[in-house]
Amino acid sequence: AQRVTQPEKLLSVFKGAPVELKCNYSYSGSPELFWYVQYSRQRLQLLLRHISRESIKGFTADLNKGETSFHLKKPFAQEEDSAMYYCALSALGQGAQKLVFGQGTRLTINP
């Protein structure tokens, strides 16, 4: 079974502090993992995906297959990072590609 777990529903940090949003997954195949973000009154949009190995808006995420984790990190939080963050696993099975999402973490950056 495919499952994504984000253990923190809410996370609050001060501006300039490091941020880590946790994501753990369960998947029998080779995982394709994504972080999506939803800013206030905007649509769900891709933040980054593990296959690209890139840093977007200062965020990075490393896939750790041993710990089945894909945590999102940023060394210095900014107020504009306040948003809802979803970790998602892309499962390709029986001819369909579906995203399995975690519950989401609401990140609030305090000034």
Place this chain on the structure above:
Amino acid sequence: DAGVTQSPTHLIKTRGQHVTLRCSPISGHKSVSWYQQVLGQGPQFIFQYYEKEERGRGNFPDRFSARQFPNYSSELNVNALLLGDSALYLCASTPRLEATDTQYFGPGTRLTVL
């Protein structure tokens, strides 16, 4: 490109009624997926269509159905609405059917069932 578009933005229905939601994918994208997002939870996969054929279905009852048209736009239909169907319905499009493909989401249709 306006991105993925969905209509209507909001909808209020009563129990037992039927609803149709519409989605237009990004130009050139052949795959459309539908997700249901209940308040406080992440989106949950309902359907995927690719080249006008259903390619996958999530754990939803037969009251939920969908189709994709020759121009790759899609409709999601829900019959015999229940209070629990109240949710944000998201449409997403991708150019192909690869696990590495990014799904691009529309703004959603907020359905309220009274």
